[in-house]
Amino acid sequence: MAAAADSDPMESSCEAEDEDSLEEEAEEFSSCPHCSELAQRQSEQRKAGHFTDLTLMFSIGARLHSVAAHRSVLSAASTFFSELLSAQGSASSPGASGAPELRTPSSGALSSGIPSSGAPSSGAPSSGTPELRTPSSGALSSGTLELRAWSSAPDLSTVEAVIDYMYTGHISVTVRNVNQVLELAHRFLLVDLKAFCGEFMMRRLTLKNCVPVHSLALTYSLERLSNKATALIRKHFHKVIHDKEFQTLPFHLVRSWMADSEITINSEQELFQVLVDWVNHDKEEREEHFEELFGLIRLTQISPVYLSRVVRSQSLVSSNSTCLQLVSEALEVHAVSLEHLTLADVGLYS
Amino acid sequence: MAAAADSDPMESSCEAEDEDSLEEEAEEFSSCPHCSELAQRQSEQRKAGHFTDLTLMFSIGARLHSVAAHRSVLSAASTFFSELLSAQGSASSPGASGAPELRTPSSGALSSGIPSSGAPSSGAPSSGTPELRTPSSGALSSGTLELRAWSSAPDLSTVEAVIDYMYTGHISVTVRNVNQVLELAHRFLLVDLKAFCGEFMMRRLTLKNCVPVHSLALTYSLERLSNKATALIRKHFHKVIHDKEFQTLPFHLVRSWMADSEITINSEQELFQVLVDWVNHDKEEREEHFEELFGLIRLTQISPVYLSRVVRSQSLVSSNSTCLQLVSEALEVHAVSLEHLTLADVGLYS
Numbered sequence A, B: 001m002a003a004a005a006d007s008d009p010m011e012s013s014c015e016a017e018d019e020d021s022l023e024e025e026a027e028e029f030s031s032c033p034h035c036s037e038l039a040q041r042q043s044e045q046r047k048a049g050h051f052t053d054l055t056l057m058f059s060i061g062a063r064l065h066s067v068a069a070h071r072s073v074l075s076a077a078s079t080f081f082s083e084l085l086s087a088q089g090s091a092s093s094p095g096a097s098g099a100p101e102l103r104t105p106s107s108g109a110l111s112s113g114i115p116s117s118g119a120p121s122s123g124a125p126s127s128g129t130p131e132l133r134t135p136s137s138g139a140l141s142s143g144t145l146e147l148r149a150w151s152s153a154p155d156l157s158t159v160e161a162v163i164d165y166m167y168t169g170h171i172s173v174t175v176r177n178v179n180q181v182l183e184l185a186h187r188f189l190l191v192d193l194k195a196f197c198g199e200f201m202m203r204r205l206t207l208k209n210c211v212p213v214h215s216l217a218l219t220y221s222l223e224r225l226s227n228k229a230t231a232l233i234r235k236h237f238h239k240v241i242h243d244k245e246f247q248t249l250p251f252h253l254v255r256s257w258m259a260d261s262e263i264t265i266n267s268e269q270e271l272f273q274v275l276v277d278w279v280n281h282d283k284e285e286r287e288e289h290f291e292e293l294f295g296l297i298r299l300t301q302i303s304p305v306y307l308s309r310v311v312r313s314q315s316l317v318s319s320n321s322t323c324l325q326l327v328s329e330a331l332e333v334h335a336v337s338l339e340h341l342t343l344a345d346v347g348l349y350s
Helices: A004-008 A012-024 A034-049 A071-077 A077-089 A154-167 A178-187 A191-203 A210-219 A223-236 A251-258 A268-281 A283-294 A304-310 A321-345 B005-007 B011-023 B033-049 B071-077 B079-089 B157-170 B178-187 B191-203 B210-217 B223-235 B249-259 B268-281 B284-293 B303-310 B321-345
Strands: A027-030 A056-062 A065-070 A130-133 A143-147 A170-173 B027-031 B053-062 B063-071 B132-133 B141-148 B172-173
Touching: A012 B053, A027 B191, A034 A143, A034 A154, A034 A210, A034 B033, A034 B071, A034 B157, A056 A154, A056 A268, A056 B268, A065 A321, A071 A077, A071 A154, A071 B033, A130 B223, A154 A170, A154 A178, A154 B033, A170 A178, A170 A191, A178 A191, A191 A223, A210 A223, A223 B053, A251 A283, A268 A283, A283 A321, A283 B063, A283 B079, A304 A321, A304 B005, A321 B005, B033 B157, B063 B071, B063 B157, B071 B079, B071 B157, B079 B268, B157 B172, B157 B178, B191 B210, B191 B284, B191 B321, B210 B223, B210 B249, B249 B284, B268 B284, B284 B321, B303 B321
Parallel strands: A056 A143, B053 B141
Antiparallel strands: A027 B172, A056 A065, A130 A143, A170 B027, B053 B063, B132 B141
């Protein structure tokens, strides 16, 4: 080192080479907490109304609640919002003209929707198209997005929680809010959150809630939950049919259960009584389905006495010629087999 | 189970209790990749100009380059931006009137700033206050923020990389861009990134770059880097002073080194020559500092012959009475000690 001291050892000739080799050594820096801190701060901004450029309007009960948010975050977190807002977002300046004005009739049918109070009345969840309003040109850029047609009437705290999830990736799910969270997650296409709701319900699946949970699972295409609920219902069908929940099932599910060859029941007679109860629960709507469902009962496994005295005299049966015919056929099968039995007894076939 | 089948076992009396105990079991759901995916998508939005509501203008060389971004993200990522934009952000609608109009004179002094080409000329980095422009009322909300007074004239790709870091927490740092990244990180108060730049430089600290790296470390208050560079410079000061880099050091650093009692040098004579070279490198600016720095040389360790023939005849010395006085005093010390030595030789003090 001493010898080279005078000749400027750190300079000139070999510098280019050294520099090149050093330049190849790029280092990647990733700040681990950066993204979660960023998300947390954007969430705080939203709560404080800082830099928000979109107002979401939720029909909650009879009232409209508004929640301010950032288009950028909602679009980044949710395909639902990114597709909805993309027409606007392509202009670098929000509030520019040309925003889509999507309108949909409000379906208005709001059910309470907690697990023990009944399943949604239709097979597919409402995906009511939201209405995107923009102010007239020249006004500020804060557009308004109205979200209607909820099957589980979300309360404001749950809406806030799901929006906050879109910001932070974190949410607290409870038995009380899981149905609403699930509907919001489904609507906003939050796949991970939706899957979590399914697992949450799976861990709490009991005989008491398996019927409505099964309906929800079908509604939101939660296959594993649906399969597990189905297995539970099949095994305990003779108990489940006495639940209030069963009375609230829609026709297609009752038909599906009655046609299921794996359900366990005490007797076909019991099944007949449950069917009558289900129809009478909303006779006006359900009477038309009686004939089809009655056809699913194995009448030949009901005793001739019960068939002729109870089944045939039930007004839903006696007023329907197809049902009466089925009862007659069943009685005929009984008569023939009884005759065989009697003849066997007296030794003709021995 | 069979016995209870008729009494509706999953309903009524005990339901409230069960529900309560279940409700206590809230589950926290955290989607691990959510935040990083969110960040990635917001970064993609920025590149596509989606939902951006701020234009950053960078003076790069003689030209202005603009980069579109989201106020929300910049504010969430950087205290610099959050403080700057907060006056605007408190209104839920960006583009509202009342935005601050901060102006600062452009300092214009742009140096190339890569490690081997020289340190910033002043001790403290320029933190030129940016200019925030908003359009006249009624126009769109996209404000413009002009960022001037860079000491290392950032190139557009580095600016893009640092802005992307604010979105994603990820950046690729190279020897080529580290100075600019450091300046941007310092200016935008990105503490983690700044610290990483310091570590990056520390891993590449060599005799060849220790002088400018030390200057940078002081400029940006990177204490560990500064300490490590100081130790290296002290140990090899006799080599370092022959670097071109040393010639570009500002006065306060040259004084600091010359006053440092821990530097290793071959001779005070060499130090004198380096001082003369440093002053002559920019004589007009530096001549005024010669006297103070000359006072730091241990003249009594230079031989009388060199003092009288070379030092005293150097024009910087001969034109300065204080310096001439110092040389005379040193020669006097030499004369006295030489006399003592001679007397000792002839046995007077034996």
